[in-house]
Amino acid sequence: QNTRNLWLQYDLVTDPVVLRTYKEQLNAVDIRSAALNKQVIQDELQTGILSMLGKHLSFTSSNAEVVIAKLKDLDANEKQQVSKTPKLESDGYIIKTIPKGSKDVILISGLSDNSLLYGTFHFLRLLQLHESLSDLDLVENPKLSIRILNHWDNLDRTVERGYAGFSIWDWHHLPGLIKKEYIEYARANASIGLNGTVLNNVNASAYILQDEYLDKVKALADVFRPYGIKVYLTARFSAPIEIGGLDTADPLSSEVQRWWKDKADEIYNLIPDFGGFLVKANSEGQPGPNNYGRSHVEGANMLADALAPHQGVVMWRAFVYSDEKPEDRAKQAYTEFIPFDGEFKDNVLLQVKNGPIDFQPREPFHPLFSGMQKTPLMMEFQITQEYLGGMSHLVFLPQLFEETLQSDTFIKGKNSTVSKVLVGDLSGQKVTGIAGVSNIGTARNWTGHPFAQANWFGFGRLAWNPDLSAKAIAEEWLKMTFSTDPDFVEPMSTLLLNSREAVVNYMTPLGLHHIMAEGHHQGPGPWVDGLAREDWTSVYYHKADSLGLGFDRTASGSDALSQYGTEIEKAYSKIETTPEKYLLWFHHVPWDYKLKNGHSLWYNLARHYQDGVLKVEDMISTWEQMQPYVDEYVFRQTQMLLNIQLKESKWWRDACLLYFQQFSNMEMPAFIPHAKHALDYYKSIQRPYAPGIKPSWD
Ligand code: BDP
Structure with a gap:
C-alpha cells in the first residue's frame, strides 16, 4: 500500500477468475456528458482500471461496455430502459446493466455532472470490493445536501485540535503554487461523496476575508470545482471592524449590513459557486451579535441576507455556553436557541454538535435535535480525536456516529431517529447537511494514525447515507485500503467495531464525561479544578463525593433531562431505567448502588476501566496476526501506536481509579493490577507541548 492513496489503493485483483471476468467485461467507455469533470472521470477510470486490471481502457463512443451520460444525453433506447427507475436528486445516480444489441452495457447516469463523478467512484468501488458487474441495478441518492468538512486550520x-501535522493549505504560496495534495484531497473527498469544505478555523481570523486571501481561496475553489467540492469560509463576526475599518459589527447597523453585502458580492465575483459562511458567535470568547445586545437570529439573518442573492448559506453554530448564566452547560444551547425556532431565514442552518457537551467519547444526542423542529439542523461530528486520544489511539468513529444518528428522539413516535430529523423526514426541512471536523494535515498518510483514515472515509460515507451501518463501512474501508481476504477483513472489522467501546471504557465509562486533562485533553484529569470557569473543570462534571458519583440532570438536579421530551424523560428519570451507558451523565449514583449485574457502582466502574485495557490487549493480539496482509511500515507503525494506546489506557485506568477511590473509600477490586504509581504522580504529569492546542484561547 501507498498510504497517501488512502482507500483508493486500486490493488491488482488477485483472484484469477474475478480478474478474467472483469477484463472481459471492460474495454471501452463512452463518456458522453459531464463538461465540468469529464477529464477527472476519465483519468480516474484509467488509473483505477490500469491498476486493478493491468489494462488500458479506450474512451470511445462505439462499442463501449460502459456509458457515462446524463439522463438527458441518453439515446432513445437507453432512456426507455431507465424510465422506470426511481426519482433521482441532483447528485444521485444510477448504475444499471441494460441490453444493447447482442451485449450488455453498464449505464452510469444522473442529472448533474457531479452525479456522474459519484457514479464513477461507486463503479470503481465495486471492483475494489470484487463485486460482480453483471445485472447491476443500483440507485443512489445522497440523503443530505451539504456534506462538508470543517477545517480548524489557522492562517499560520x-x-x-489537529494531530496530523500542519494545515495542508499553503497560504503563503497561494494562489501561485497549486500543490498536488489539493487535487488528491479533492479526489479523496469526491470518492466518498463529500461536496464542501470550510477552509478555516471556527476560531477565525478576519484576515481570510481580505482581498489578498480571497484570491488564494479562489485558487483552491478552482482546483476543487471539477471534483464537486464547494468552498466555504468561517466568517468572524467582528470582521467589519477588524478589516473593514468600521467601529461596530452590530448586525442592525446599516453600515455593517452594507459591508457584509459588499463582501459577499466581492466573494461571488471571484467564486460564483461559493458555498457560504460558517459562524461561531458568542462562544468561548468569539465575537457575536450578543456583544451589541442583539440575538443569534439577528446576527445569522443579517449574514443570510448578504448571501441570499447568491444562493449562499449560513451555518450558524449552536455550540454556545454563556459565561454569565451559571446553568448546567449541557442545557445552555437548548435554552438559548429554542426561543428562536422558526425565526431564521431560509438559508440558515443551525449546526449542532452531536452531543450537548463537547465531542466526548460518549454523549447522549443533543436535545436540539428533538426540540428545534422548525429550523434546519445540521449535524457536527468531530473526526479529529480531540477527546479520544488524539492521533495515538485507534478508535473507529463511525461506531460513535452511528450511535448518535440512530438514537430515537421520539418526536413523531417511536423510531424518530436523529438521522430522520437530519434528512428532513420528520420536519420537511429543505436544506440539509452534516459537517465533520477534519482530522487531516501534512502527515505523509494525511491523518497521522493510519487507522484515522477510516474516520475520514466513514464520515463521508455517512454524510451520503446516514443510515449506513458502521459494520458495512468498516468492511468497505478495510477491503479498499488493505485486503479483501476474509481472514483479514473479519477479525479486523471486529477490532474496529470494538475500538470505540474500548476507549469509552478506559476513559469515561458509565456516562462519565469531560474528565480529561486541562487544555490538551489527551490524558486523564479527573482532579482538574479551580479554572477560570467552573464548567471547564472535571470536578464540575463528575461531582464525586463521599456519597457517590455523577451529575444529577433529573428534576432533582439541573433538570437537563426535561429537554429530551416525555418518553426519554420518563425512562431516564430513575436510575433503574436509565441505560447504564448514560448512568452518570444523568444521575448522582451512590457508590454501593447495585447495577444490573448485582455488583456495586464502584465495582462496575473498576470493571469498565479494566475491560477497556483488556480490549486494547485484544486489539494488539489481533493485529499481530495481520502482518501478511499489510505493508511492513504500516504494520510496525500500527503496532507501536497500539502499544502507546495500551500504555495510555493503563494510565487512564490507574489515575481515574486511584482518584475516585478517595471518594468511594472502597477496596480496589482484585482484578485491578496494583498501580505502578501513587495518585500524586499521575496528577503531576504535564504535557505543555501536546499537539493541537491553540494557546490564544485556552
Ligand atoms: C472544543 C475545542 C475547541 C473548539 C471548540 C469549538 O476544545 O478547540 O474551538 O470545541 O467547537 O471542543 O468551537
Whole structure:
C-alpha cells in the first residue's frame, strides 16, 4: 500500500477468475456528458482500471461496455430502459446493466455532472470490493445536501485540535503554487461523496476575508470545482471592524449590513459557486451579535441576507455556553436557541454538535435535535480525536456516529431517529447537511494514525447515507485500503467495531464525561479544578463525593433531562431505567448502588476501566496476526501506536481509579493490577507541548 492513496489503493485483483471476468467485461467507455469533470472521470477510470486490471481502457463512443451520460444525453433506447427507475436528486445516480444489441452495457447516469463523478467512484468501488458487474441495478441518492468538512486550520498553518501535522493549505504560496495534495484531497473527498469544505478555523481570523486571501481561496475553489467540492469560509463576526475599518459589527447597523453585502458580492465575483459562511458567535470568547445586545437570529439573518442573492448559506453554530448564566452547560444551547425556532431565514442552518457537551467519547444526542423542529439542523461530528486520544489511539468513529444518528428522539413516535430529523423526514426541512471536523494535515498518510483514515472515509460515507451501518463501512474501508481476504477483513472489522467501546471504557465509562486533562485533553484529569470557569473543570462534571458519583440532570438536579421530551424523560428519570451507558451523565449514583449485574457502582466502574485495557490487549493480539496482509511500515507503525494506546489506557485506568477511590473509600477490586504509581504522580504529569492546542484561547 501507498498510504497517501488512502482507500483508493486500486490493488491488482488477485483472484484469477474475478480478474478474467472483469477484463472481459471492460474495454471501452463512452463518456458522453459531464463538461465540468469529464477529464477527472476519465483519468480516474484509467488509473483505477490500469491498476486493478493491468489494462488500458479506450474512451470511445462505439462499442463501449460502459456509458457515462446524463439522463438527458441518453439515446432513445437507453432512456426507455431507465424510465422506470426511481426519482433521482441532483447528485444521485444510477448504475444499471441494460441490453444493447447482442451485449450488455453498464449505464452510469444522473442529472448533474457531479452525479456522474459519484457514479464513477461507486463503479470503481465495486471492483475494489470484487463485486460482480453483471445485472447491476443500483440507485443512489445522497440523503443530505451539504456534506462538508470543517477545517480548524489557522492562517499560520497550525491546526486547532489537529494531530496530523500542519494545515495542508499553503497560504503563503497561494494562489501561485497549486500543490498536488489539493487535487488528491479533492479526489479523496469526491470518492466518498463529500461536496464542501470550510477552509478555516471556527476560531477565525478576519484576515481570510481580505482581498489578498480571497484570491488564494479562489485558487483552491478552482482546483476543487471539477471534483464537486464547494468552498466555504468561517466568517468572524467582528470582521467589519477588524478589516473593514468600521467601529461596530452590530448586525442592525446599516453600515455593517452594507459591508457584509459588499463582501459577499466581492466573494461571488471571484467564486460564483461559493458555498457560504460558517459562524461561531458568542462562544468561548468569539465575537457575536450578543456583544451589541442583539440575538443569534439577528446576527445569522443579517449574514443570510448578504448571501441570499447568491444562493449562499449560513451555518450558524449552536455550540454556545454563556459565561454569565451559571446553568448546567449541557442545557445552555437548548435554552438559548429554542426561543428562536422558526425565526431564521431560509438559508440558515443551525449546526449542532452531536452531543450537548463537547465531542466526548460518549454523549447522549443533543436535545436540539428533538426540540428545534422548525429550523434546519445540521449535524457536527468531530473526526479529529480531540477527546479520544488524539492521533495515538485507534478508535473507529463511525461506531460513535452511528450511535448518535440512530438514537430515537421520539418526536413523531417511536423510531424518530436523529438521522430522520437530519434528512428532513420528520420536519420537511429543505436544506440539509452534516459537517465533520477534519482530522487531516501534512502527515505523509494525511491523518497521522493510519487507522484515522477510516474516520475520514466513514464520515463521508455517512454524510451520503446516514443510515449506513458502521459494520458495512468498516468492511468497505478495510477491503479498499488493505485486503479483501476474509481472514483479514473479519477479525479486523471486529477490532474496529470494538475500538470505540474500548476507549469509552478506559476513559469515561458509565456516562462519565469531560474528565480529561486541562487544555490538551489527551490524558486523564479527573482532579482538574479551580479554572477560570467552573464548567471547564472535571470536578464540575463528575461531582464525586463521599456519597457517590455523577451529575444529577433529573428534576432533582439541573433538570437537563426535561429537554429530551416525555418518553426519554420518563425512562431516564430513575436510575433503574436509565441505560447504564448514560448512568452518570444523568444521575448522582451512590457508590454501593447495585447495577444490573448485582455488583456495586464502584465495582462496575473498576470493571469498565479494566475491560477497556483488556480490549486494547485484544486489539494488539489481533493485529499481530495481520502482518501478511499489510505493508511492513504500516504494520510496525500500527503496532507501536497500539502499544502507546495500551500504555495510555493503563494510565487512564490507574489515575481515574486511584482518584475516585478517595471518594468511594472502597477496596480496589482484585482484578485491578496494583498501580505502578501513587495518585500524586499521575496528577503531576504535564504535557505543555501536546499537539493541537491553540494557546490564544485556552
Ligand atoms: C472544543 C475545542 C475547541 C473548539 C471548540 C469549538 O476544545 O478547540 O474551538 O470545541 O467547537 O471542543 O468551537
